[in-house]
Amino acid sequence: MTRDEALGESVGEVFAALSNEQSIAAFHRALRERGFAVVPVEPTEAMHDAARDWSQQKYGKAIGKDASGGCYRAMLEAVR
16 A cells, blocks of 8 residues: 555545544544644744754754755745
């Protein structure tokens, strides 16, 4: 089964049951178990901070919001 097929199956199974917060949590859990996640369209401040901290730790130089935001948007565009 491909990742796209797995995602379709996961969404189909859980989406029908979305009637309360417990069902929504089950939906997210099913996606995570198959290697997917629901993420915002634009990076959050916490995401920018995490990218800055990761870059500082790995390379000794922090990246800015422009770089982290551009990278984030490029990743989202690549999966469309």
